[in-house]
Amino acid sequence: MSRTVLLPALVGLVVLVGWQLLSATLPPFLMAGPLEVLSALSAHAGKLAHSAWITGSAAVAGLCIATLSGLLLGGLFATSRTAERALYPYALLVQTVPVIAIAPLLVVWLDYGWWVSCVSAAIVSFFPMLTGAHVGLRATDPDQLALLRLYGAGHRQQLLLLRLPAAAPHIFAGLRTAGGLAVIGAVVGDFVGSNGQPPSLGYVVLKAAAAADVARSFAAVVVSALLALALFGLTRVAEHATIGAWHGDRATA
Amino acid sequence: MPRSHLGLLAVLGLAACSNGDPDLTKVRLALNWYPEPEFGGFYEGVLGGHYEKAGLDVEIIPGGPSAPTLALLGAGRAQVAITSADDLLVKRLQGVEATAVWAAFQDSPQGLMVHDASPVKQLSDITAQEAPRVAIEVGRPMHAFLWQEYGWEGKVEAVPYGGSVGVFLNDPTAIQQAYVTSEPCVALSKGVKTRYLPVRDAGWNPYGTVVAVADPKAEWTEAFVKATAEAWRAYLRKPGRANARIGELNDQLNADMLGCITELQRPFVTGDDGMGGMTKARWEQTAANLGKLGLLPEGVRAEGAWTVVDLTEPPSPPQDH
Numbered sequence: 347m348s349r350t351v352l353l354p355a356l357v358g359l360v361v362l363v364g365w366q367l368l369s370a371t372l373p374p375f376l377m378a379g380p381l382e383v384l385s386a387l388s389a390h391a392g393k394l395a396h397s398a399w400i401t402g403s404a405a406v407a408g409l410c411i412a413t414l415s416g417l418l419l420g421g422l423f424a425t426s427r428t429a430e431r432a433l434y435p436y437a438l439l440v441q442t443v444p445v446i447a448i449a450p451l452l453v454v455w456l457d458y459g460w461w462v463s464c465v466s467a468a469i470v471s472f473f474p475m476l477t478g479a480h481v482g483l484r485a486t487d488p489d490q491l492a493l494l495r496l497y498g499a500g501h502r503q504q505l506l507l508l509r510l511p512a513a514a515p516h517i518f519a520g521l522r523t524a525g526g527l528a529v530i531g532a533v534v535g536d537f538v539g540s541n542g543q544p545p546s547l548g549y550v551v552l553k554a555a556a557a558a559d560v561a562r563s564f565a566a567v568v569v570s571a572l573l574a575l576a577l578f579g580l581t582r583v584a585e586h587a588t589i590g591a592w593h594g595d596r597a598t599a
Numbered sequence: 600m601p602r603s604h605l606g607l608l609a610v611l612g613l614a615a616c617s618n619g620d621p622d623l624t625k626v627r628l629a630l631n632w633y634p635e636p637e638f639g640g641f642y643e644g645v646l647g648g649h650y651e652k653a654g655l656d657v658e659i660i661p662g663g664p665s666a667p668t669l670a671l672l673g674a675g676r677a678q679v680a681i682t683s684a685d686d687l688l689v690k691r692l693q694g695v696e697a698t699a700v701w702a703a704f705q706d707s708p709q710g711l712m713v714h715d716a717s718p719v720k721q722l723s724d725i726t727a728q729e730a731p732r733v734a735i736e737v738g739r740p741m742h743a744f745l746w747q748e749y750g751w752e753g754k755v756e757a758v759p760y761g762g763s764v765g766v767f768l769n770d771p772t773a774i775q776q777a778y779v780t781s782e783p784c785v786a787l788s789k790g791v792k793t794r795y796l797p798v799r800d801a802g803w804n805p806y807g808t809v810v811a812v813a814d815p816k817a818e819w820t821e822a823f824v825k826a827t828a829e830a831w832r833a834y835l836r837k838p839g840r841a842n843a844r845i846g847e848l849n850d851q852l853n854a855d856m857l858g859c860i861t862e863l864q865r866p867f868v869t870g871d872d873g874m875g876g877m878t879k880a881r882w883e884q885t886a887a888n889l890g891k892l893g894l895l896p897e898g899v900r901a902e903g904a905w906t907v908v909d910l911t912e913p914p915s916p917p918q919d920h
Contacts, residue, residue: 375789376765450667454674458660541661542633542849552664553633555763557851558789
């Protein structure tokens with residue numbers, strides 16, 4: 347147990363010290379060390395927290411949209427081969443949409459700000475959710491399914507009693523990937539669709555970088571990394587709460 | 600509750616929501632960048648009451664890197680769009696109905712910058728430098744124009760510019776694109792003096808911070824243009840109030856930056872054709888340049904893309920008091 351904490355902590359310390367030493371040899375407009383970033387974090391703490399709230403809420407809302415639509419479409423694919431054949435190529439296309447290319451469209455439809463970031467987060471986190479649901483819902487043990495059918499279980503019972511529980515680990519794996527992506531998606535949405543009213547995280551990153559204020563720009567990046575970590579932690583908690591206690595795969599972890 | 604009461608409530612709610620004077624015409628003004636002194640006159644127009652006196656309730660919507668101001672105009676989400684002359688001509692060809700009625704920047708604020716100590720004194724000197732490399736927004740009209748005009752293809756390397764001057768500051772031989780009021784002021788704030796090489800010297804000189812409207816004949820347009828001209832004059836005299844507001848909205852700009860931008864932009868705003876004025880020659884030059892670059896089909900003229908609003912005061916009727 348102590349090694350699982352000690353080793354990463356040691357690596358982190360070495361990286362931080364190395365980073366600080368390296369940054370001391372470079373001009374401040376090119377690189378900011380951990381101490382400078384820390385002081386920028388504390389100097390702008392209130393504003394950064396506000397930015398984190400704007401971008402974080404957009405990421406979470408986008409993730410919720412992606413989760414819901416991913417589950418629905420994954421469920422549809424699992425029940426209908428025809429729907430899968432007809433729609434899957436287009437679902438694949440969604441993950442190739444560069445938000446920067448459709449940004450002007452998003453701004454005209456949704457106006458500047460929060461909604462652009464939310465939709466951007468939904469777009470990038472949709473595909474891992476769909477894949478998780480799609481693969482998971484097809485991963486049901488055919489023998490168990492046959493048994494349930496033998497007992498006369500209907501479609502809904504099959505879904506609730508067997509298919510969904512069996513799919514849960516895959517869905518949570520998708521959620522873990524999607525959570526980090528949602529934060530990236532929201533920040534990219536900020537880049538292209540925020541006019542600074544309110545000042546979202548991506549806006550702060552861009553504006554500070556343009557003003558050669560590297561410490562502040564890095565501070566905003568650190569906050570967005572913390573957001574991604576928090577979202578990852580949340581999905582882990584949800585995973586433990588729902589399937590962690592009994593699922594075979596997790597029992598040994 | 601009876602239906603009619605619901606309707607009444609809705610009307611009351613709407614009335615409560617619009618905080619402006621109901622007699623004023625509501626105008627949403629979409630900027631093509633973040634709040635900066637480049638838009639100082641518009642902010643002064645609101646803060647100094649110039650628009651209100653003209654019967655207008657102007658709301659300024661800041662923009663950003665991909666601000667689709669002309670699309671917002673087309674979609675009716677804005678009544679006034681800030682754009683540049685070249686962008687307006689290209690977008691009109693794509694079906695956007697917009698007409699320029701005023702131009703805040705009489706000379707294009709675009710160009711390149713080098714360090715103050717650089718031997719590069721003008722754009723044509725760049726090829727004399729060893730393995731010249733220019734950080735520029737690759738693919739934008741200015742990039743295409745410079746390379747075509749000076750024959751830089753294969754001689755000058757273009758590398759993408761991402762908006763940060765860090766690389767430039769660190770390398771005394773660096774060359775990069777510069778918006779006259781932006782990058783030079785950022786560099787100066789980091790203690791690096793620069794030389795600005797305006798791209799207008801090469802013949803690329805579209806108007807900047809152009810005021811575009813969907814219908815120049817709309818009743819409020821003339822009042823808006825008059826108030827805008829008045830507000831910009833007031834702003835150039837006393838930029839303090841508008842700059843303070845801009846500093847609030849854009850906290851990356853401190854007093855030094857605001858002052859630097861305000862002074863650098865002054866000669867660009869007070870141009871030869873009178874403040875805000877536009878000429879046929881300049882519009883046609885811009886259209887011809889875009890044609891040469893293949894961004895407009897050959898022979899497309901600037902006619903109809905712009906109109907000058909008559910700013911001379913009509914003789915006022917005798918007043919009683």
